[in-house]
Structures are given as C-alpha cells and as structure tokens.
Amino acid sequence: MNYQDFFSDKLSELRNSGDYRVFADLEREAGAYPKAVFREGGQESPVTVWCSNDYLGQGQNPDVIAAMHEALDHCGAGAGGTRNISGTNHYHVLLEQELADLHQREAALLFTSGYVANMTTLSTLGMRMPGCLLYSDAWNHNSMIEGIRHSRAEKRIFKHNDPADLDRLMRADDPDAPKIVVFESVYSMDGDIAPIGEILDVCEKYNALSYLDEVHAVGMYGATGAGVAERDGVMDRVSVMQGTLAKGFGVVGGYIAATRELIDFVRSFGNGFIFTTSMPPSVAAGALASVKYVRGAQHLRDKHQERAATLKAKLEKAGIPVMPSVSHIVPVLVGDPRLCKLASDALMDRFNIYVQPINYPTVARGTERLRITPTPLHTDAMMDDLVAALVDIWGDLSLKWAA
Numbered sequence: 001m002n003y004q005d006f007f008s009d010k011l012s013e014l015r016n017s018g019d020y021r022v023f024a025d026l027e028r029e030a031g032a033y034p035k036a037v038f039r040e041g042g043q044e045s046p047v048t049v050w051c052s053n054d055y056l057g058q059g060q061n062p063d064v065i066a067a068m069h070e071a072l073d074h075c076g077a078g079a080g081g082t083r084n085i086s087g088t089n090h091y092h093v094l095l096e097q098e099l100a101d102l103h104q105r106e107a108a109l110l111f112t113s114g115y116v117a118n119m120t121t122l123s124t125l126g127m128r129m130p131g132c133l134l135y136s137d138a139w140n141h142n143s144m145i146e147g148i149r150h151s152r153a154e155k156r157i158f159k160h161n162d163p164a165d166l167d168r169l170m171r172a173d174d175p176d177a178p179k180i181v182v183f184e185s186v187y188s189m190d191g192d193i194a195p196i197g198e199i200l201d202v203c204e205k206y207n208a209l210s211y212l213d214e215v216h217a218v219g220m221y222g223a224t225g226a227g228v229a230e231r232d233g234v235m236d237r238v239s240v241m242q243g244t245l246a247k248g249f250g251v252v253g254g255y256i257a258a259t260r261e262l263i264d265f266v267r268s269f270g271n272g273f274i275f276t277t278s279m280p281p282s283v284a285a286g287a288l289a290s291v292k293y294v295r296g297a298q299h300l301r302d303k304h305q306e307r308a309a310t311l312k313a314k315l316e317k318a319g320i321p322v323m324p325s326v327s328h329i330v331p332v333l334v335g336d337p338r339l340c341k342l343a344s345d346a347l348m349d350r351f352n353i354y355v356q357p358i359n360y361p362t363v364a365r366g367t368e369r370l371r372i373t374p375t376p377l378h379t380d381a382m383m384d385d386l387v388a389a390l391v392d393i394w395g396d397l398s399l400k401w402a403a
C-alpha cells in the first residue's frame, strides 16, 4: 500500500465533491468583535465575522479577560494533572458549584469540551447500565452519536423533534430495561427548538432518564440563561443537563449537571473525564466569571434575540431564502456545496465578510447553507452591508431567491 497516495486520492474525492474544508486564518481582536483580521496568500484584510458561536461576545468581556489574567498570574499556565492526580484546582471546584447552581442541580462535572462531555457521559452510562437502551433524536450532534456508538448499547433513532415517534419506539421495548432519551434543545444548523416538555412526558411515562444537550442555548435562553428548559419551566424534570462553556459563555470546556449520584458515577467511571489533564485554572476562572456575568445579563439575551429577528426581517425583505428558524440562528439556503463555497468566497473576497459554508456531512446534501449568527455586537450598518453583499452574490451566481 502506498499510504500517501491513498490519503491524497481520498482528499481529491473530497475536493471534487465540493466538501473539502478550508479554514479561515483569523486573528480576533478583543474589543473589536465581530471584526477580525483575515490572512491569505501573504495578504491581510479586516473582516466582519458572521458565523462565530461566541454568540454573546463573552470572549471579549473585560470581566472574563481580567479573571483569566488574574488566575494565570496566580496559578500559572496548566492545571498540572488529571482531576484525580493533583489537577483539581480550586477554580474547577467553584465553576462546578456555579454550574450546578445555574441548572438547579445537586452537582455538576467539568470536561475539557462539550464534545467530550457528551461522548464520555453517554458512553459511560450506556456501557455501564446492563441492557440499557438509548433513544436518540435523528438530528443529534456527532458528539452524542459517537458517545452512543461507543457505549455499544442498543440504540433507537426517533424522528427529529417527534415525541409521538419516541413513544411508539418506547412502547415496543421491555418496560424494565434502563432507558436514556438523548436530544438537544436548539438544533444549531436549522435553529429549530425541541418540544422539551412533551419529550419529557414520554420519558416519564416509560421511566427513562432524559439527557438534554443545551449547548446552543446556555447563556441565551431562560430568565438566568440556564437554557430553553428553564425558559419552558421544565428544567427540574430533565435528568442530565449538558452544556458548553465555549459558545454563549465564550471560553472553552463542557459540563453536565445532574443528581449527586449520577455525577459521582460519571466522575468515577467516565474514561474521557478520568484520563485527561483538567482545563487550565485560567480557563476555569474565565468561564466562572462569564457564567456569573451572563446569569444576570438579561439585556444581552434581549439584544441577541432582537438582532436575530432584525437580520431575518432584513434578509426576507431582500428576497434571500432564510430557512425557518425560531432561534438566534439564521440559516440561508444555498442547496449546493460548490455554490455554497463560491458564495462564501465571494463574501470574503469582494466584501470582507466572513460566513463559513456549511456542507455535508454537517448538514444533509442538498441543504448546503450559509449559517449566520448575529450577536448583540452586530450593528444595523453591518447587517445592511451583509444583506447588500448577499443580494449581489445571489444575482451573480444565479442562486435561488426566496419563494
């Protein structure tokens, strides 16, 4: 076997399909978000970023940056070990308490990322509960799919956001088998939101645990930013709340919040928790400052929703095909991977606007899109520039206008 030829053949196939990914080399500038510097071919240009998951601009919150500086100077660079072997810093303890409190749970557990939180928790629960059945929403994020797969437990896929289909599947299974229903609140590529209460009704009917990924909602929904389950008044019914510190909270890291027993179980048996160095104290300190700040920042949540609604209205008025979204996410349908990439390139090259094309496998083929994420820091003038640029490009590339 010629290994290098194999790799490059596979990459050629990917390029030909239009799904090959090119990363934008960005330099974010604290205080200037959503502006950044983009570098390509030895050139530098200023760009407006329209596709970041730093949804609330917490990545440049002065409180967060100050907390990180202070912890860095105080504790140094790294955590120094796994959580079990010298790597539990006081900031980790404080952050876990804060997250448990945010979700009104007995305990919380930190992971190095939201991905690792999903992967580790689901694989651990699915693997360690004999005969466990896992019910997974058809649109679940890769981190949950991999966690479920890794558990080697039996899996059932229910139709996206469809409690009746979940009920149909659960009715057919052994009533005494342990069960976990795995789903998200805000689905990040379409911006739709799960009927959490109705799904919990089904979970309770069949005595199943519920596992809710609120990665795209924490910080942004609910009276204290605890997520859509808080907004809907059902948070106390969710068995495991899962979130990230990387998106609405603007730093990095993942977590779960649940009962003391469940958290201790994952802490004690979860390989992706046990066998890795804990996050740097400065990161935990920054996340802690961010969560504390965001809990009280209803003005940010209001502004965030207003900005998303304003952008949707401006795009619709201009005839750009905004996909239906009930959240802060504004997906614009292109429907072809090559055209999607061309539209994104044109935005960058001609208008200094950065929106990454979203292609397969992140979304289904034929639904390739530009996923736009307005934040409280995107101004009306930036929106008008974006809409004008898209109108120009839609004409140029003969893309489909809104029906």
Ligand SMILES: *Cc1c(COP(=O)(O)O)cnc(C)c1O
Binding pocket: 113, 114, 115, 116, 118, 141, 143, 184, 188, 213, 215, 216, 244, 245, 246, 253, 254
């Ligand atoms: C981004 C994402 C994750 C992973 O979170 P990270 O903290 O970025 O690792 C998990 N679930 C969903 C739905 C996501 O979109």
